[in-house]
Amino acid sequence: MESKRSKYVLISLTVFCVLLIGLTSMRDEWLTPLRTGVGYILIPVQSGVNSVGSSIYGEITDLSKLRNAQKENREMKDIITQLTEENTRLQSEELELNRLRKLYGLDQQYGQYEKVGARVIANDSSNWFQVFRIDKGSKDGIAVNMNVMAGGGLVGIVTDVGANYATVRSIIDDSSRVSGMAMQSGDSCIIAGDLTLFKEGRLRITNVLKESDLKDGDKIVTSNISSVFLPGLLVGYASDITNDSNNVTKSGYLVPAAEFDSLQDVLVVTKLKSDMMKEEASKENPPAETQATEGASR
Amino acid sequence: MRRIFFNVLLIILAFTIQNCIFPLLPFLSASPNLLLILTFSFGFIHGKEAGMYYGLLSGLLMDLFYTGPFGFYTLIFLYVGYVNGICTKYYYEDYITLPLILSVLNELAYNFYIYVFRFLIRQKLRVGYYFINIVLPEIIFTVVTTLLLYRVFLILNRHLEDTGKRGDSNIV
Numbered sequence: 359m360e361s362k363r364s365k366y367v368l369i370s371l372t373v374f375c376v377l378l379i380g381l382t383s384m385r386d387e388w389l390t391p392l393r394t395g396v397g398y399i400l401i402p403v404q405s406g407v408n409s410v411g412s413s414i415y416g417e418i419t420d421l422s423k424l425r426n427a428q429k430e431n432r433e434m435k436d437i438i439t440q441l442t443e444e445n446t447r448l449q450s451e452e453l454e455l456n457r458l459r460k461l462y463g464l465d466q467q468y469g470q471y472e473k474v475g476a477r478v479i480a481n482d483s484s485n486w487f488q489v490f491r492i493d494k495g496s497k498d499g500i501a502v503n504m505n506v507m508a509g510g511g512l513v514g515i516v517t518d519v520g521a522n523y524a525t526v527r528s529i530i531d532d533s534s535r536v537s538g539m540a541m542q543s544g545d546s547c548i549i550a551g552d553l554t555l556f557k558e559g560r561l562r563i564t565n566v567l568k569e570s571d572l573k574d575g576d577k578i579v580t581s582n583i584s585s586v587f588l589p590g591l592l593v594g595y596a597s598d599i600t601n602d603s604n605n606v607t608k609s610g611y612l613v614p615a616a617e618f619d620s621l622q623d624v625l626v627v628t629k630l631k632s633d634m635m636k637e638e639a640s641k642e643n644p645p646a647e648t649q650a651t652e653g654a655s656r
Numbered sequence: 657m658r659r660i661f662f663n664v665l666l667i668i669l670a671f672t673i674q675n676c677i678f679p680l681l682p683f684l685s686a687s688p689n690l691l692l693i694l695t696f697s698f699g700f701i702h703g704k705e706a707g708m709y710y711g712l713l714s715g716l717l718m719d720l721f722y723t724g725p726f727g728f729y730t731l732i733f734l735y736v737g738y739v740n741g742i743c744t745k746y747y748y749e750d751y752i753t754l755p756l757i758l759s760v761l762n763e764l765a766y767n768f769y770i771y772v773f774r775f776l777i778r779q780k781l782r783v784g785y786y787f788i789n790i791v792l793p794e795i796i797f798t799v800v801t802t803l804l805l806y807r808v809f810l811i812l813n814r815h816l817e818d819t820g821k822r823g824d825s826n827i828v
Contacts, residue, residue, distance in 0.1 A: 379731070382725045525722070553775075
């Protein structure tokens with residue numbers, strides 16, 4: 359009798375799951391209240407366990423780190439002197455740059471977006487997916503599709519937000535696609551995460567036109583044409599660019615600027631590309647303008 | 657009753673450890689799938705109905721963590737709990753070989769499920785690479801952890817059952 363009942367329960371739960379998968383793959387926002395509700399209970403537990411774990415682990419590794427730190431410290435001091443020198447030189451150059459920028463009317467200054475710091479509290483433990491969770495959510499102004507950075511480079515994008523947490527998909531995840539461009543030559547490309555390259559710490563660069571001037575070592579930044587990534591964020595450096603067999607495109611690899619194996623703190627850029635595009639559209643197209651140009655600018 | 661409460665607590669703890677502690681350890685190239693171990697052990701020890709409910713809980717936790725379609729993990733954990741519950745007729749204490757074989761089979765099925773529905777449908781065909789670099793390490797870690805944890809579950813289970821019985825007789 360009991361086995362029959364459990365069979366019915368199993369079948370009904372299966373049907374329920376399949377229905378839910380179907381529904382939520384079309385509309386994900388229905389689940390936000392549920393996820394947020396559970397988040398209120400689960401997130402404090404997760405961040406608690408995380409901080410306890412990291413402090414214990416930190417204590418253990420501190421000793422070995424200390425020795426390295428002393429050595430690094432000596433090297434750093436040398437670097438600092440070099441950098442101060444360079445800095446003063448750059449400062450004078452920046453003044454010049456600002457003057458020239460004004461001259462050219464370039465009012466977009468990339469890389470000066472407002473950011474919110476967040477701590478990584480949970481990671482996917484299996485190697486299939488590269489997603490992680492941070493301890494800031496919609497309460498702190500985080501929204502879906504915000505860009506996440508660390509160590510000066512792009513790390514990922516917010517895919518899901520609760521009141522006190524947000525889930526971030528790294529750019530090294532197999533399903534991640536970022537449209538990028540070479541900083542010097544302006545050639546566009548697609549930066550794709552690839553699970554088979556994950557161990558080498560590299561990503562794939564594809565869809566580069568063969569005539570383009572992309573070379574090994576070129577800085578790759580997010581492109582203007584991306585719909586979700588803000589323009590001009592550093593992603594990494596190109597390497598091993600070769601011609602494809604189809605003789606139309608080139609492809610290669612990208613060494614990311616951010617380090618992914620030791621992500622602890624990240625910065626979330628609180629400006630959304632969609633807002634930025636709206637602002638630009640309203641700036642460029644006063645209401646009197648025709649429909650056609652508005653469509654083109656989007 | 658106390659046992660259920662305890663097991664639920666254990667699943668939530670396993671989920672937190674799996675996502676918050678394991679990724680902190682950089683020397684772990686792969687990590688054991690604790691939720692899978694718990695689900696199948698409970699199914700195997702307590703039968704298919706109990707296994708199914710524990711699977712449901714584990715799956716829901718996983719689904720809440722990820723952004724993708726909701727129910728994806730619930731479905732596989734549900735079946736892991738149920739199918740392992742069927743094997744409960746071969747269960748008797750201190751017999752460790754069958755749980756170990758089951759843990760390998762479960763890991764294979766679980767990773768195959770992820771591969772087919774998340775990678776194969778996007779035309780990622782390098783099965784061999786994925787198997788050697790992702791599935792195999794995880795299986796090894798999971799089997800070793802099963803070896804350690806399964807005994808603990810048994811002892812815990814026996815202890816909780818004893819105290820449960822004693823509590824009942826006291827009331828009577």
